[in-house]
Amino acid sequence: MIFQLGEKLIDFTPFILSFKLAFIVTVILLIISIPYAYFLSNTKSKIKPFLEAITALPIVLPPSVLGFYLLILLSPNSLIGSVFYDLFNIKLVFSFEGLVVASCIYSFPFMTQPIQSGFESIPKSLIEASYVSGKGKVITLFRVILPNMKPFLLTAIVITFAHTIGEFGVVLMIGGSIPGKTEVASVAIYNYVEMLDYKSAHIYSAIMLFISFIVLFIVYFINYKIKRKVNDLY
Template sequence: MNIDFTPFLLSFKLAFFTTSILLIIGIPFAWFLSSTKSKFKPVLEAISALPIVLPPSVLGFYLLVFLSQSSPVGRFFEEMFNMKLVFTFEGLVVASSIYSFPFMIQPLQNGFENIPKNIIEASYLSGKGRLATLFKVILPNMKTSLMTAIIITFAHTVGEFGVVLMVGGSIPGKTEVASVAIYDYVETLDYESAHIYSLIMLAISFVVLLFVYIFNEKQKKRFL
């Protein structure tokens, strides 16, 4: 049988945009969480971790309502940018960024918190500002956490199902990512196609996790 790779390309495209957006947002947010002493820190951490414990159907439903044209956010994007956020690829990016948020934030926050304070203080004493310290001192010393955050976020987005189905539906070539395509094949009793797509997803997931563990082991050996 001929395999249509469009759903996989859509999944990778979605994962790329989601990971890129979350990396830009996640670095300053995780840096703030790791350094703040505010009494509201646990509240912010709990909110950012909500997508981990919320059922995808619950999160997907509220995102569907939040991004629809009847909501202020949906109307704003449609009136200002002529962009619909429901049943579109752009909507998938927004929903995936929210759903994958903790998978980017938590590894980054752990990486920031494990940086020795004396390294940061030495950077400040040498005249470097906060931004220079962040990008020239801190991030290069937490490569393992940074790479883990990027890869896990990317892999998690590739495997998303419930949220993307609720917000994007199953429009071939537009919102039908690989996980949704598998669901559609099962619904139509096309188990052969579902089996092939599932094996490809299984292989991708294994390779991604294997890469993470190999990279982490190499990083550990460098410091032994």
């Protein structure tokens, strides 16, 4: 998808790929993170610190390190890579599917940690009152707990979406830079700088800056509205 901006032709395909990737990753991680974060917030097991450390590892690991090990993990010669190729004829390296898998791993803590904080913020008395009234764990989760932690869910969803859009190192190592397939917006900016096409790099960067600001503004604005409603109630 190409648009003309003044005398410059701008290909918006990398942005479409970025949004597509971010949407798929956010949906997958939301489904996975809710039960996982619920388990972490309620478990008293001795392995909880270990699980939390593993979950947070992508935050502190350099993208090049994580990307390197994911490249090995998802290669056709690995167990995971060979299973995907043999069963689904999908190569996880240098493919959009590989970007989805890698981005899910890299963005996992950005979805899980806010949701875990949300679960831990719910008063135990509220949960106990739900049990006393005859509601089971599943009904309590979806009708009592989740509705009372909307700001945390919103933050997790938006931050995960924005983080996936802006990721560079991991997606470059796993997906490379295949136009129309794995060349997302962040990689396209890098390529323009490499070609000394600073005008295109500036336009792409400005669009990314605008998107990032709007995403963060939406999070803070909605959270502000929710907090005002809560304060008005009490």
